[in-house]
Amino acid sequence: MDQLFVVLKSSVVQLAGRWLPEGALPFVSMGLTIAAIAAAAPVIMMYLTWLERKIIARMQNRLGPNRVGLYGLAQPLADGLKMLIKEDIVPEGADRLVHSLAPVVAVVPALLVFAVLPFGRNMIAADLNVGLLYFLAVSSISSYAIFMGGWASRNKFSLLGAMRGVAQIISYEVPSVLSVVVVIMVAGTLSMGGIVEAQASRWFVFTPWGFVAALIFFLSGVAEVNRTPFDMPEAESEIVAGFHTEYSGMKFALWYMAEFLEAFAISAFTVTLFLGGWQGPAIPLWWVLFGSVCLVATARTIPSVLRVLGVVACVGSGVVAYLANEAVPSWAWFLAKTYGLVFVLVWFRGTLPRLRVDQLMGLAWKFFLPLTLINIASAALWVAMPGPSGGVLAGALLILSGWWLIRLNNPAPLQPRTYLFVE
Amino acid sequence: MIGIGVLKGLWVTLREFLGTYPAGRWLLTRLGASTGQGLFTIEYPEVKQQHAERHRVFPFLVYDASPDNLRCVACKICEQECPPQCIHIVGPAKDEQGRPLKAHGRTFPVKFDIDVSICMSCRICVDVCPFDAIEMDNAHELSGFDRFAEMVYTKEQLLKSNEYFQQIKPTEASVVDQRLAAKAAKTAMPPQPAASP
Amino acid sequence: MTEPLLDTQLLEVNLGPQHPSTHGVFRMQALLDGETIVKLKPVMGYLHRNHEQLGEGMTYIASFPFTDRLDYFCAMTNNLGLALAIEQLAGGIEVPERAQYIRVIMSELTRLVNHTAVIGFLLNDMGAFGTPLLYAFREREKILDLFEMASGSRMMCNYIRPGGVREDVPEGFLERASRIVAEYPRFLDEFEALLTQNEIIRQRAQHVGVLSKELAINASITGPMLRASGVDYDIRKVDGYGIYPRFAFRIPLGTVGDVYDRYYVRILEMRESVAILQQALKEIPPGPSISPKGLQLVKSPRTFRPPKGAEAYGRIESPKGELGFFLASDGSPQPYRYHVRAPSFINLTVLEDLCLGHKVADVIIILGSIDIVMGEVDR
Numbered sequence: 001m002d003q004l005f006v007v008l009k010s011s012v013v014q015l016a017g018r019w020l021p022e023g024a025l026p027f028v029s030m031g032l033t034i035a036a037i038a039a040a041a042p043v044i045m046m047y048l049t050w051l052e053r054k055i056i057a058r059m060q061n062r063l064g065p066n067r068v069g070l071y072g073l074a075q076p077l078a079d080g081l082k083m084l085i086k087e088d089i090v091p092e093g094a095d096r097l098v099h100s101l102a103p104v105v106a107v108v109p110a111l112l113v114f115a116v117l118p119f120g121r122n123m124i125a126a127d128l129n130v131g132l133l134y135f136l137a138v139s140s141i142s143s144y145a146i147f148m149g150g151w152a153s154r155n156k157f158s159l160l161g162a163m164r165g166v167a168q169i170i171s172y173e174v175p176s177v178l179s180v181v182v183v184i185m186v187a188g189t190l191s192m193g194g195i196v197e198a199q200a201s202r203w204f205v206f207t208p209w210g211f212v213a214a215l216i217f218f219l220s221g222v223a224e225v226n227r228t229p230f231d232m233p234e235a236e237s238e239i240v241a242g243f244h245t246e247y248s249g250m251k252f253a254l255w256y257m258a259e260f261l262e263a264f265a266i267s268a269f270t271v272t273l274f275l276g277g278w279q280g281p282a283i284p285l286w287w288v289l290f291g292s293v294c295l296v297a298t299a300r301t302i303p304s305v306l307r308v309l310g311v312v313a314c315v316g317s318g319v320v321a322y323l324a325n326e327a328v329p330s331w332a333w334f335l336a337k338t339y340g341l342v343f344v345l346v347w348f349r350g351t352l353p354r355l356r357v358d359q360l361m362g363l364a365w366k367f368f369l370p371l372t373l374i375n376i377a378s379a380a381l382w383v384a385m386p387g388p389s390g391g392v393l394a395g396a397l398l399i400l401s402g403w404w405l406i407r408l409n410n411p412a413p414l415q416p417r418t419y420l421f422v423e
Numbered sequence: 424m425i426g427i428g429v430l431k432g433l434w435v436t437l438r439e440f441l442g443t444y445p446a447g448r449w450l451l452t453r454l455g456a457s458t459g460q461g462l463f464t465i466e467y468p469e470v471k472q473q474h475a476e477r478h479r480v481f482p483f484l485v486y487d488a489s490p491d492n493l494r495c496v497a498c499k500i501c502e503q504e505c506p507p508q509c510i511h512i513v514g515p516a517k518d519e520q521g522r523p524l525k526a527h528g529r530t531f532p533v534k535f536d537i538d539v540s541i542c543m544s545c546r547i548c549v550d551v552c553p554f555d556a557i558e559m560d561n562a563h564e565l566s567g568f569d570r571f572a573e574m575v576y577t578k579e580q581l582l583k584s585n586e587y588f589q590q591i592k593p594t595e596a597s598v599v600d601q602r603l604a605a606k607a608a609k610t611a612m613p614p615q616p617a618a619s620p
Numbered sequence: 621m622t623e624p625l626l627d628t629q630l631l632e633v634n635l636g637p638q639h640p641s642t643h644g645v646f647r648m649q650a651l652l653d654g655e656t657i658v659k660l661k662p663v664m665g666y667l668h669r670n671h672e673q674l675g676e677g678m679t680y681i682a683s684f685p686f687t688d689r690l691d692y693f694c695a696m697t698n699n700l701g702l703a704l705a706i707e708q709l710a711g712g713i714e715v716p717e718r719a720q721y722i723r724v725i726m727s728e729l730t731r732l733v734n735h736t737a738v739i740g741f742l743l744n745d746m747g748a749f750g751t752p753l754l755y756a757f758r759e760r761e762k763i764l765d766l767f768e769m770a771s772g773s774r775m776m777c778n779y780i781r782p783g784g785v786r787e788d789v790p791e792g793f794l795e796r797a798s799r800i801v802a803e804y805p806r807f808l809d810e811f812e813a814l815l816t817q818n819e820i821i822r823q824r825a826q827h828v829g830v831l832s833k834e835l836a837i838n839a840s841i842t843g844p845m846l847r848a849s850g851v852d853y854d855i856r857k858v859d860g861y862g863i864y865p866r867f868a869f870r871i872p873l874g875t876v877g878d879v880y881d882r883y884y885v886r887i888l889e890m891r892e893s894v895a896i897l898q899q900a901l902k903e904i905p906p907g908p909s910i911s912p913k914g915l916q917l918v919k920s921p922r923t924f925r926p927p928k929g930a931e932a933y934g935r936i937e938s939p940k941g942e943l944g945f946f947l948a949s950d951g952s953p954q955p956y957r958y959h960v961r962a963p964s965f966i967n968l969t970v971l972e973d974l975c976l977g978h979k980v981a982d983v984i985i986i987l988g989s990i991d992i993v994m995g996e997v998d999r
Binding site for chain 2 (some may be wrong): 678679683690755758765769772773778787810819821822896918919920921922932
C-alpha cells in the first residue's frame with residue numbers, strides 16, 4: 001500500500017517502454033507526474049471549497065451544501081459548471097491583457113509549488129536540492145498576480161485591495177523565510193525529502209524553536225494566502241471583494257483555485273517542515289479500516305446499497321492489510337496531517353474576525369520579525385549545546401522574549417475596562 | 424494573558440461543530456462540556472416549518488355551506504381602511520332597475536380583487552370587518568410568474584369555506600362562530616319580548 | 621501633520637449604495653489618504669418611502685403596519701411608540717394592566733432581538749465569517765416565533781394598539797417565553813466567550829470611533845450609543861412610561877465611548893432586559909388585553925377624531941434610542957402632521973466626526989456600532 005502510487009507509475013512507464021524508445025521514458029515518467037498533479041490540483045481545490053462550506057456550516061449549526069448529490073458532494077461540480085457558463089465581464093477602460101493574465105499568473109505558481117512537495121515516501125515530483133528555496137521563491141509570485149489583477153481592474157476597491165495585498169505579502173514573506181532558517185540550520189539541507197528524513201526521530205514541532213517557528217510559519221502562511229484573520233486584500237465587508245471585485249466567471253474561479261491551492265500548499269509545507277511530513281507512528285492499517293467500517297455502517301444518510309458495499313470493501317481490505325501486515329501508508333499520514341491543518345484554517349475562518357491593516361503590519365514587523373530572529377538564536381543554542389541544558393535555555397529564551405515583546409507592543413487587550421451601573 | 428480570548432472563541436466554534444454530529448455529542452458529554460445547540464436549520468422543501476395558529480399571510484373570503492353564500496355584503500369598509508389599498512370591490516350587485524340583488528338574504532359583491540403583491544398582511548381588513556367575512560389565510564407559497572394574471576386574486580380564488588377556516592385556525596374560528604351565532608340568535612328573536620309569557 | 625515625503629494623491633471612494641456592509645442602501649462618500657479617512661460624507665435617501673406623508677393620508681390606526689417597516693428589527697417598539705402618541709392625543713386612553721405587562725414583555729423581547737442581531741452584524745463587519753451572526757439569528761429566531769405566536773407575524777407584528785394590544789397572547793405563550801428567557805443568559809455567556817475577550821476584537825474595537833460625552837449630548841444622540849459614552853439617559857427611567865417604574869433594572873454605562881463600549885453596553889443591556897422580562901413574566905395578571913375605547917379604535921378607526929389643534933409627542937426608549945412620534949390633529953380622522961423622530965437617523969449624523977483619521981476598515985465597524993436600519997433613516 002505504501003508504495004502504491006510509485007509502483008503504479010513505474011508499471012505504466014514499463015508498459016510504455018514496450019512501444020516507446022528508451023530515451024523517451026524519462027519524459028513519460030515526468031509527464032505522468034505532471035498529469036497526476038495537474039489533475040489532482042483542481043480536484044483538491046474543488047473539494048476544499050466543499051469542505052470549507054461544510055465545516056463552517058456545521059460550526060454555525062447549519063447543514064451546509066446538501067442539495068446536489070449525496071452530502072452535497074456534487075456541489076463543486078455544479079459550481080464549476082455555473083462558473084464556466086457565466087458571462088465573462090471585463091470592465092470598461094480596464095487593461096484587458098493584464099486583467100486576463102492576472103488569474104493565470106496566480107494559478108501557475110500555486111501549481112508549481114506542488115513539484116517539491118513530498119506526498120509520501122518516494123513520492124516527490126522533483127526532489128530539488130534547493131527545494132525549500134524554490135518553494136519560497138515561487139510562492140511569492142502571487143503578490144504580482146494580486147497587484148496585476150487589482151491594478152488592471154480599474155476599480156478603486158480593487159486597487160485598495162491590491163495595495164493591501166502586496167504590502168501584506170511582502171511583510172509576511174520576511175518572518176516566513178526567517179522562521180524556516182532554523183529548519184535549514186538543524187536539518188542541514190534545503191531538499192524537502194532531506195528535511196522530512198531529518199525528522200525521523202523527532203518532529204521539529206516538538207522542540208521549543210520548532211514550535212515557535214511552526215506557529216510563525218503557519219500564521220505568516222495564512223497571511224500570505226489571504227485567509228481570515230488576515231484576509232485584508234479581499235475583505236468583503238470593507239472593500240467588497242478586494243482585488244477580484246471585477247472578476248467573474250472562470251477568471252474568478254481561477255482566483256479561487258489559486259487561493260485554495262495556496263492554502264493547501266501552506267498546510268502541506270507546514271506539515272513537511274515541522275510536523276514530520278509523511279512520517280507517522282506505525283499504526284496497523286487494518287485498525288483504521290475497521291474503524292471506518294463503524295463510520296460507514298452508522299451513516300444513515302448513505303443509501304443502504306452503498307453502505308453495504310462500503311462495509312464489504314473496508315472489511316475486505318482490512319483483512320488483506322492484516323494478512324499483509326501493512327501499516328498506514330505514508331501518503332495517508334501526509335494527507336491526514338495536511339487536512340488537519342486545512343481544518344484549522346477553516347476553523348479560523350469560522351471563528352475569527354479580521355485584523356486591521358496597520359495592526360496586521362504591526363504583527364508582522366513588531367512581533368513576528370523580532371521573534372523569528374530570537375528564534376534563530378535559540379536554535380543555535382540548541383545545536384551548540386546538545387542535551388537538556390541547551391533545550392531549557394532555548395525554551396527560556398523564547399518564553400522570556402515572547403513575553404517581553406508582548407509587553408513592549410502593549411496591545412489594547414491588556415488594558416482593563418470598567419462599566420458603571422446606574423439604578 | 425494574551426491569546427486566551429482567541430482560544431476561547433475557537434473552543435466555542437469547535438464545540439458547536441462537534442455538537443452537530445452524534446459522535447461529537449457523545450465526546451462532548453464524556454468531556455463534561457456543553458453539547459452546543461445542534462443543528463437548527465430545516466431542509467425546506469421536504470420539511471416545512473410549523474407555524475403558529477395566528478400566522479397570517481393573505482386574506483380570504485369566508486363562505487358558509489356553499490360558495491354563493493358568502494358573508495361579504497360589499498360594504499367596502501375594508502377597501503376604505505386597507506393601508507396599502509390593495510382591495511378592489513365592485514358592488515353590491517344590482518339588477519337592471521338598480522335594486523340590490525340578494526343571495527341568502529344578503530347583498531354580495533360583483534367583483535372582489537386583492538392584489539397579493541401589494542397586500543402587506545397587516546390584518547386590518549379582518550379587524551374592521553363587521554361581518555367576519557374576511558379572514559387571514561396562512562398559506563404562504565404564493566409565488567407566480569405573471570404580475571397581473573397570477574398576483575391579483577379574484578373573488579373566486581379568494582373564496583374559502585368556513586370549514587377551511589376552522590381547520591387552519593380552530594381557536595379563532597370558534598370565537599367567530601360563537602359571535603355569529605349570537606348575532607343570528609339576536610336577529611331571529613321576535614322583536615317584541617312581551618309576546619311570550 | 622508632517623509634510624508628506626511623496627507627492628501622493630487623495631482617493632475618492634464611494635462606499636455604497638451597493639456595498640456589502642452599509643446595512644442597506646446607504647452611501648458614504650469617502651476621501652482617502654492611503655487607507656486613512658480625510659473626509660466622509662454620508663448620503664442618505666435611497667430608501668425614502670414617504671412614510672410621514674403616507675401617514676397623513678390615512679387614519680391613525682392605518683399607520684401601524686407602516687411603522688413596522690420603519691425599523692424592521694423592532695416592530696413591536698415602533699408600534700408602542702405610535703400607540704403612546706395616539707393615547708396622548710386622545711387625552712389618555714386607559715390601558716388595562718395585562719396589556720401593560722404584555723407591552724413591556726414585547727418591548728424587552730424586541731430589545732433582545734435587536735441587540736443580538738446588531739452585535740452579529742457588527743462582528744460580520746469586522747470580518748468574522750457569519751458565525752456570530754448565525755448564532756445571533758439562531759436565538760433571534762426563537763423570539764420571532766414568540767412574536768408569531770402572539771401577533772401572527774414574525775417581523776411585521778402590527779400588534780400594539782392604543783388602549784392595549786390587538787389581541788391577548790395565546791395559551792402557552794407565557795410559559796414558552798419564560799423558557800426562552802431563562803435560557804437566554806446561557807446563550808449570552810456563550811456569545812461572550814466567543815467575542816468579548818477575543819484579542820482581535822479588542823484590538824479592532826477599542827479606542828476606535830470614540831464619541832465624547834459633549835459631542836454625544838450636542839448631537840442629541842440617544843440609546844445605547846449615548847450610554848456607551850457615559851451619559852445616564854434612558855427614557856424608561858426618565859419618562860417612566862407604561863409600568864417601567866415597577867421593575868428593578870439598572871442602566872449600564874460605558875466609560876470610553878468607543879466601538880467596544882457600544883458593543884459591550886448592548887450585552888449588558890440585554891442582561892438587564894432579561895431581568896425585566898423575568899419580573900414581568902412572573903407578575904403578569906389575568907384580565908382584558910385592551911380597553912373598550914381601544915377596541916373601538918381597532919374595529920372602526922374612522923371614529924377616532926381628536927379635537928382640532930390637538931398635538932402629542934409620544935416617545936419611548938426603542939432599542940436604538942429615543943423613538944418619538946409627533947402627531948397633530950385638525951379634527952379629521954387623519955393626522956394633520958405626522959412626524960417620526962428616528963433614532964437611527966439622528967445617531968447617524970455624527971458618523972463623519974467618529975470616522976475622521978481612522979482607516980477604511982474602522983468606518984465599517986463604526987457604522988455597524990451606530991446600529992442603523994435604513995428603513996428608519998430614510999423613512
